[in-house]
Amino acid sequence: MTNLTGLRPIDRKEHLKIPREPVPKQPPEERIHNFNEVYRGYNEETVIIEASRCIQCPEPQPCVLACPIHNDIPLALWHTANGDFIEGYKAYRLTSTLSEVCGRVCPQEKLCQGACVVGAHGDPPVYIGKIESFLADYIRRHGGLNLKPKPPTGRTVAIVGAGPAGLHAAELLALNGHSVDVYDAWPKPGGLLHYGIPGFKLEKDKIEALIARIEKVGVRFICNTRVNDPGQPSVDDLIEDYDAVLLAIGAGITATMGTEGEDLPGVWQSIPFLVATNVPESDLPEGTPIPEIKGKKVVVVGGGDTGSDCVRSAVRADAAEVTLSYRRSEAEMPGREEDRGFAREEGVKYEFLTQPVRFIPGEDGSVSKIEIRRMKLGEPDASGRRRPVPIEGSEFILDVDLVVLAIGFWPDEKFAKQVEGMESKRWGEIKVDPDTGMTSRIGLWAAGDAVNGADLVVTAMASAQRAAVSIDRYLQTLTDEYQRLHVASRIKEPVAA
Numbered sequence: 323m324t325n326l327t328g329l330r331p332i333d334r335k336e337h338l339k340i341p342r343e344p345v346p347k348q349p350p351e352e353r354i355h356n357f358n359e360v361y362r363g364y365n366e367e368t369v370i371i372e373a374s375r376c377i378q379c380p381e382p383q384p385c386v387l388a389c390p391i392h393n394d395i396p397l398a399l400w401h402t403a404n405g406d407f408i409e410g411y412k413a414y415r416l417t418s419t420l421s422e423v424c425g426r427v428c429p430q431e432k433l434c435q436g437a438c439v440v441g442a443h444g445d446p447p448v449y450i451g452k453i454e455s456f457l458a459d460y461i462r463r464h465g466g467l468n469l470k471p472k473p474p475t476g477r478t479v480a481i482v483g484a485g486p487a488g489l490h491a492a493e494l495l496a497l498n499g500h501s502v503d504v505y506d507a508w509p510k511p512g513g514l515l516h517y518g519i520p521g522f523k524l525e526k527d528k529i530e531a532l533i534a535r536i537e538k539v540g541v542r543f544i545c546n547t548r549v550n551d552p553g554q555p556s557v558d559d560l561i562e563d564y565d566a567v568l569l570a571i572g573a574g575i576t577a578t579m580g581t582e583g584e585d586l587p588g589v590w591q592s593i594p595f596l597v598a599t600n601v602p603e604s605d606l607p608e609g610t611p612i613p614e615i616k617g618k619k620v621v622v623v624g625g626g627d628t629g630s631d632c633v634r635s636a637v638r639a640d641a642a643e644v645t646l647s648y649r650r651s652e653a654e655m656p657g658r659e660e661d662r663g664f665a666r667e668e669g670v671k672y673e674f675l676t677q678p679v680r681f682i683p684g685e686d687g688s689v690s691k692i693e694i695r696r697m698k699l700g701e702p703d704a705s706g707r708r709r710p711v712p713i714e715g716s717e718f719i720l721d722v723d724l725v726v727l728a729i730g731f732w733p734d735e736k737f738a739k740q741v742e743g744m745e746s747k748r749w750g751e752i753k754v755d756p757d758t759g760m761t762s763r764i765g766l767w768a769a770g771d772a773v774n775g776a777d778l779v780v781t782a783m784a785s786a787q788r789a790a791v792s793i794d795r796y797l798q799t800l801t802d803e804y805q806r807l808h809v810a811s812r813i814k815e816p817v818a819a
């Protein structure tokens with residue numbers, strides 16, 4: 323039996339009989355004392371068994387369609403099942419530069435694995451993410467691919483933001499021979515991969531190795547630089563100094579609750595909390611506040627991935643008691659179910675259908691209690707999820723030492739408005755041409771959460787890929803004369819005859 327291309331002969335019935343190969347994990351009692359990844363990963367024998375579970379569906383393969391960057395997963399798994407890990411990794415490289423990240427943090431159960439036909443047969447789907455991260459790690463352990471950029475084009479690109487969108491575009495453009503500088507406000511590149519997602523999901527050394535690989539193809543990182551801040555380069559400066567500029571600035575504005583006492587000492591926003599608990603001090607700006615968590619009662623508010631990451635970080639920082647409050651029921655929670663399962667194993671308590679209505683200070687002025695109201699579910703709202711409705715008179719008081727708010731992020735509307743000629747949407751998302759990622763200003767592109775709103779690593783990469791392809795085309799066709807005229811018109815000076 324063959325798939326449609328006839329290139330990969332496979333007996334599907336036989337392959338469907340192969341049971342899922344489990345991935346070893348750190349047990350809860352061990353992992354609560356460290357920030358290392360929960361999964362220990364496949365080895366060279368077990369990964370072959372798991373990859374052999376792929377039945378090489380005929381095109382169009384549902385897993386490929388479900389992947390926002392359309393990785394050729396069956397091809398990668400075919401090579402892996404045959405023990406050729408280098409070719410397996412190369413299959414991912416056709417569409418992705420961040421396999422070490424996506425294999426770990428993508429919500430595969432909703433994407434590739436969610437669409438896996440093996441899963442539709444009642445068996446667990448092929449563990450695609452774990453295979454992808456194995457391949458990326460294998461290649462890194464064996465010295466990496468010898469990535470050779472094309473000859474220099476003499477064209478220059480500035481990227482603002484060194485998160486997954488900026489990193490993906492930077493590597494693609496550098497490999498095409500362009501000179502790429504990436505600016506970032508943090509002391510180290512990585513964006514939320516380093517300054518957000520905790521080590522127990524994605525270890526810091528994986529990001530360091532990734533950055534080193536991107537530097538090796540010629541990308542320069544210019545850190546500790548917040549573009550458009552006083553005394554720092556502006557977007558206009560970059561447009562003048564470079565042939566193309568990509569804004570990959572993420573969605574870094576934290577949503578607020580508008581609840582009394584929200585700004586009390588002891589009430590933390592999620593990113594400062596995650597940064598303080600997860601990032602080595604040497605990678606933090608001087609004077610970054612670090613909370614005292616050991617022995618404290620911690621309440622995290624919010625039901626997304628960020629909420630899960632905060633409760634699990636609090637556990638690892640030796641909090642005495644960690645509770646997550648969410649205003650809907652568990653069924654409406656947007657965060658990954660697997661992470662919730664891990665959090666429960668690690669001792670986190672969940673208070674569903676609860677909403678803080680007041681943060682109350684103690685004698686020292688810091689938060690010491692929360693007044694919480696119970697909720698019930700009403701009719702579905704615009705998101706399709708049932709709306710939380712307050713139950714009047716249901717309020718109760720919870721003692722607390724530290725609160726973490728993990729209720730969402732928005733793109734930076736102020737930044738978007740500062741850039742002349744660049745249009746943005748209602749919530750600050752930068753408006754781009756959906757096919758090219760170019761903004762309403764010539765020579766300026768945008769990608770990632772800054773365009774999509776707070777979303778996923780892989781969707782940030784998908785938009786960065788579109789932008790990189792468009793930038794590359796633009797740079798290839800750019801003549802010096804065109805560039806001179808356009809830069810001149812952008813800065814509104816008369817064009818010299």
Ligand SMILES: Cc1cc2nc3c(=O)[nH]c(=O)nc-3n(C[C@H](O)[C@H](O)[C@H](O)COP(=O)(O)OP(=O)(O)OC[C@H]3O[C@@H](n4cnc5c(N)ncnc54)[C@H](O)[C@@H]3O)c2cc1C
Nearest residue numbers: 483485486487507513514548549571572770771777778779
């Ligand atoms: C706690 C947390 C957990 C998450 N977990 C997951 C997960 O498990 N799986 C998943 O797929 N997604 C997850 N996400 C979402 C994911 O991290 C983002 O969707 C992704 O990082 C967006 O990539 P980006 O490159 O657009 O932006 P970012 O990663 O936010 O990077 C933007 C970069 O731009 C820089 N920047 C901003 N403004 C400026 C400026 N003016 N000058 C210079 N630099 C600037 C910032 O410093 C930052 O480094 C999580 C998000 C959070 C907050």
